[in-house]
Amino acid sequence: MNTLLESEQRSTAPETSILLGRTPRPSAVDRIAMRVAVRLLIWSTRPVGDDRDERVQRHELASQLAQRERVWEQRRLLNPVI
Helix, strand or coil, X not given: CCCCCCCCXXXXXXXXXXXXXXXXXXXXXXXXXXXXXXXXXXXXXXXXCCHHHHHHHHHHHHHHHHHHHHHHHHHHHHCCCC
């Protein structure tokens, strides 16, 4: 019996019920979970310190340095090295 000529032709692509014209969308729960995940990711990468605290600390360090330089200059003028 020759079945090559009498058999039905099978398609190579599986039959799926894809609706044409619609793009697949994640469910509402998945969209909410993704939104929460993105916000948590952004929140977790925020800077830890406050910029104002850093500016105050830099200002204090600069004023301490200026005071030390004034004291050094005053000592240098009062006690010259010969």
